[in-house]
Amino acid sequence: MQERRIRLKIEVLPPEEIKNRVADLLSEQIKRKPTSVLGMTTGSSPIKYGIYQEWIRREQAGEISFHEAKFINPDELVGIPVDHPESYRTYMQEHLFGQLQTLRYEPQIPDGSSRDLMAECLRFDQVLADLGYVDWQLMGLGLNGHIAFIEPSNHIPAKTYVSQLFVENRPVHSPHFRSEDEVPKQSITIGLEAVMKARNIVLVATGDNKADMVAKAFAGPITTNVPASFLQLHANATIILDAAAASKISL
Numbered sequence: 001m002q003e004r005r006i007r008l009k010i011e012v013l014p015p016e017e018i019k020n021r022v023a024d025l026l027s028e029q030i031k032r033k034p035t036s037v038l039g040m041t042t043g044s045s046p047i048k049y050g051i052y053q054e055w056i057r058r059e060q061a062g063e064i065s066f067h068e069a070k071f072i073n074p075d076e077l078v079g080i081p082v083d084h085p086e087s088y089r090t091y092m093q094e095h096l097f098g099q100l101q102t103l104r105y106e107p108q109i110p111d112g113s114s115r116d117l118m119a120e121c122l123r124f125d126q127v128l129a130d131l132g133y134v135d136w137q138l139m140g141l142g143l144n145g146h147i148a149f150i151e152p153s154n155h156i157p158a159k160t161y162v163s164q165l166f167v168e169n170r171p172v173h174s175p176h177f178r179s180e181d182e183v184p185k186q187s188i189t190i191g192l193e194a195v196m197k198a199r200n201i202v203l204v205a206t207g208d209n210k211a212d213m214v215a216k217a218f219a220g221p222i223t224t225n226v227p228a229s230f231l232q233l234h235a236n237a238t239i240i241l242d243a244a245a246a247s248k249i250s251l
């Protein structure tokens with residue numbers, strides 16, 4: 001018997017239109033709920049496609065305001081100081097938070113420099129619960145199918161946990177560290193519960209190197225070996241692709 005599959009909302013856009021589409025979705029969210037909890041992502045895509053720059057531009061133009069919004073990031077590298085040039089906190093400060101003028105609440109990011117990582121995971125779960133989870137989550141897609149830093153595995157924890165980073169990811173980070181040994185081997189990441197409880201998800205994936213994973217994740221079987229495949233079960237996930245990333249999925 002042929003298996004029937006769930007269809008996700010997938011949009012294929014010219015690369016130069018991605019930033020406007022994402023900013024429009026964000027603006028709708030903030031208009032609908034000014035007190036939104038906004039989940040952010042790191043990685044190269046938000047920078048390459050000017051996603052955060054467009055939010056900063058719209059804020060400066062008075063088109064959007066973040067004064068009641070709360071920002072949260074789902075993951076952080078373990079074992080480096082929070083102000084390390086490669087920490088996700090530094091990335092967010094540099095590319096978004098430090099450039100916003102209407103930000104009132106301190107953004108929440110797991111502390112990967114904590115000496116008690118289990119306590120930090122518990123603390124972060126409490127932060128999520130206190131905020132009532134995320135209203136609108138921006139995401140990227142790892143080449144190995146990860147979302148946040150939920151790596152492929154035989155099982156995926158529900159709660160925030162310390163994940164072992166895939167060796168495939170290491171070359172992505174290594175140019176920024178003095179030696180291979182200094183590249184973090186772990187991260188703190190939200191678990192599947194916080195992903196599935198996010199009320200809206202917007203995932204951006206581009207480029208032909210993501211095409212195989214896009215097809216597996218969004219049109220293949222749901223499996224813990226492809227964490228992004230769980231988004232097929234999410235009621236409000238929008239997947240934004242360019243033509244190259246969409247080239248192996250039948251729409």
Ligand SMILES: N[C@@H]1[C@@H](O)[C@H](O)[C@@H](COP(=O)(O)O)O[C@@H]1O
Binds near residue numbers: 044075141142
């Ligand atoms: N931890 C982040 C992920 O949350 C993100 O999805 C990924 C996407 O990266 P890129 O946009 O560079 O493809 O980057 C990092 O690994």
